[in-house]
Amino acid sequence: MKILVLGSGGREHAIAWALAKSPRCETLYVAPGNGGTAAIAENVPTLDILDGDAVVKFAQEKAIDLVVIGPEAPLVEGIADLLRQNDIAVFGPNASGAALEGSKLYSKQFMATINVPTAQYLAFEEVNAALDHVRSQEGPVVVKADGLAAGKGVVVANTTDEAEKAVRNCFEGAFGDAGRVVVIEECMTGPECSLLAFVTGGEAFCMVPAQDHKRAYDGDKGPNTGGMGSYSPVPLVDEKTLEAMEAIMKQMAAATQAQQGPGGSAIDYRGVLYGGFMLTDEGPKIVEFNVRFGDPETQVVLPRLESDLVDVMEAVALERPADIHLSWSDQWAVCVVLASQGYPGSYEKGKPIFGLDEAESMDGVVVFHAGTKLSSDGQLLTSGGRVLNVVGLGDSFEEARDRAYAACDKIDFEGKQFRSDIGYQIAPRTR
Numbered sequence: 001m002k003i004l005v006l007g008s009g010g011r012e013h014a015i016a017w018a019l020a021k022s023p024r025c026e027t028l029y030v031a032p033g034n035g036g037t038a039a040i041a042e043n044v045p046t047l048d049i050l051d052g053d054a055v056v057k058f059a060q061e062k063a064i065d066l067v068v069i070g071p072e073a074p075l076v077e078g079i080a081d082l083l084r085q086n087d088i089a090v091f092g093p094n095a096s097g098a099a100l101e102g103s104k105l106y107s108k109q110f111m112a113t114i115n116v117p118t119a120q121y122l123a124f125e126e127v128n129a130a131l132d133h134v135r136s137q138e139g140p141v142v143v144k145a146d147g148l149a150a151g152k153g154v155v156v157a158n159t160t161d162e163a164e165k166a167v168r169n170c171f172e173g174a175f176g177d178a179g180r181v182v183v184i185e186e187c188m189t190g191p192e193c194s195l196l197a198f199v200t201g202g203e204a205f206c207m208v209p210a211q212d213h214k215r216a217y218d219g220d221k222g223p224n225t226g227g228m229g230s231y232s233p234v235p236l237v238d239e240k241t242l243e244a245m246e247a248i249m250k251q252m253a254a255a256t257q258a259q260q261g262p263g264g265s266a267i268d269y270r271g272v273l274y275g276g277f278m279l280t281d282e283g284p285k286i287v288e289f290n291v292r293f294g295d296p297e298t299q300v301v302l303p304r305l306e307s308d309l310v311d312v313m314e315a316v317a318l319e320r321p322a323d324i325h326l327s328w329s330d331q332w333a334v335c336v337v338l339a340s341q342g343y344p345g346s347y348e349k350g351k352p353i354f355g356l357d358e359a360e361s362m363d364g365v366v367v368f369h370a371g372t373k374l375s376s377d378g379q380l381l382t383s384g385g386r387v388l389n390v391v392g393l394g395d396s397f398e399e400a401r402d403r404a405y406a407a408c409d410k411i412d413f414e415g416k417q418f419r420s421d422i423g424y425q426i427a428p429r430t431r
Ligand code: AMP
Pocket: 119, 142, 151, 154, 156, 185, 186, 187, 188, 189, 192, 214, 276, 287, 288
C-alpha cells in the first residue's frame, strides 16, 4: 500500500514507524514530516496539511491508498471529508465527528445527552454573565475556551481572581474565535489517565491505557505543556476501573452513529477517539475527548501493539470492524521528552543534536523525533519546543525507565531539558 501520514510531531513519527514495520507498507509519505520521519519515509515538507485541495491533489498524483491524519486541526477543518468525497480512504473522523474535540461545548452536550460521567458545566457567550458565575462559585473552577487553542485554552483557576482573569482573557480575544464561547466547569480531582480507542462502524476497540505528565518540571510543578513524558501500562487502573473506562469508550462509539454533529450534520467516525479520564472517588470521569492519537501517549502505546497497524487502520478507514484484531505485548514502555530550554515558553531553534546514533543502538530503546529537522548538509537540528521522545522498553517498569534515561544521557543539544521523574507514580527514581 501507498500510505500518506499528515503531521510532524513525535506522534506522527511513532505512527509512521509502526506503519513502516508492516510488510504491507510499500511506500510511505509523511507531510510535512520531521528529521526522524525522513529516515523511514519520504517527507513532503511543501504540502500544507490544512489545504484540502492540495492534499487531495497529492494523494491522487501519488495514487495513495490510505491517508492517516495525525493532528486535530486538519480533522476539524474537514480534510477527511474532502478526501472521502474523492474516494480516498482516510483514517480520521469527518469534521462533525472532530467537533468532539473542536468544540468543548458541543462535546459536553454530546456527553450530557448520553449520560457520560464528566464535570458539571455552564457555557457563556457574554463576559459579565461568565464573571458573575465564577464569582458565585466556591473553590476552584476550570475555564475553557470552546474551540481549538493549541492546548492553551484551559485554565484550572484556584482563586476567583484567576478565574476572572481567564474569563476576560478568552473574551478579549486571546484565542480568537475559539474563545467566543467560554465553558466553565466544576474542578474534578484525581489522577489522570488516557485511554485511546480505534472507532469505526459505531464500535470501539480500546488500546492499552497510558499516563501523560503534563507539567513542565519534576514533581508535577511548573506550567502545563503538551506532555513531558508518558508510560504504559498504568497499574493504578485496576480491572474494575478499566472496565468502566472501556464501557464509556464503547458507549461513545455507539453514539457516533446515533447522535448528530453540530447543526444536525452527520457524524462519520473512523479514526481514534482519545478518552482523557480523571479517576475520581466517584469513578472514572471524562476530562475531555480528543479525536486523534495522544502525544506523547502514542509513543508508549504503539510500541506495545503486536498487530499490524496497516491492517487495523485500513479496517477502520473502510468501516470493517469485524477485521480489527488487537494484540498487545506485556512489555513496559516509558517515554521521556527532551525539550528545548524555555519550553513551553519561548525557546531557540537550530541547535545541533549529538549522540543520537549511540542512543538508538542501545537495547530496548526507540527514539521518536518531534521538533527536529535536517539541515541542508545533513546535520540534525532542533526545530521545536519538544525535540525528541526517548522511549525505553523492558520487562519491568524499572528496566524500561532506566533504558530511557540511559539513552537520554547519550543525547546532547544546547539547552536540553527533561523531567527526571517520569513514572514516579509507580516507583521513584533514585539517581
Ligand atoms: P483539556 O485540554 O480539556 O484536557 O484540559 C487540560 C488539562 O486541564 C487536563 O488534562 C486537566 O489536567 C485539566 N482539567 C481540564 N478540565 C478539568 C476539570 N473539569 N477538572 C479538573 N481538571 C481539569
